[in-house]
Amino acid sequence: MNDQPVNMVTQAFAWLAALAAGLGITTQDVVYMIFGLAGVAISFASYISSRIDAHRRQKEEEKRTQLLQDYLVSLKNLSVAERVTAAGAAREAVNRTGG
Numbered sequence: 001m002n003d004q005p006v007n008m009v010t011q012a013f014a015w016l017a018a019l020a021a022g023l024g025i026t027t028q029d030v031v032y033m034i035f036g037l038a039g040v041a042i043s044f045a046s047y048i049s050s051r052i053d054a055h056r057r058q059k060e061e062e063k064r065t066q067l068l069q070d071y072l073v074s075l076k077n078l079s080v081a082e083r084v085t086a087a088g089a090a091r092e093a094v095n096r097t098g099g
Contacts, residue, residue, distance in 0.1 A: 068094065 013027075020030040071090060075083050 064097070 016030060017027050020027040023030070068090065072087070075086050078086060
């Protein structure tokens with residue numbers, strides 16, 4: 001017989017052509033659908049990743065706000081002059097962080 005070495009890429013395209021023939025569509029349409037599904041999967045993964053990042057950022061902002069609030073409450077024990085100085089330092093720290 002005429003034995004040829006088996007190539008994985010050739011086998012993959014043969015199965016793809018067999019699938020397309022079984023579905024009654026062209027191989028080109030099947031390839032378009034595969035790449036379309038890959039695009040949808042990438043878009044979905046990007047969406048999920050951005051939502052996770054937004055949630056993480058929100059939690060960080062809440063934590064920062066709570067720390068600042070706790071700090072400002074602790075200023076009650078200081079004199080008026082010390083409060084003004086401490087509040088100014090807190091304002092400068094917030095401005096540095098971009099908040």
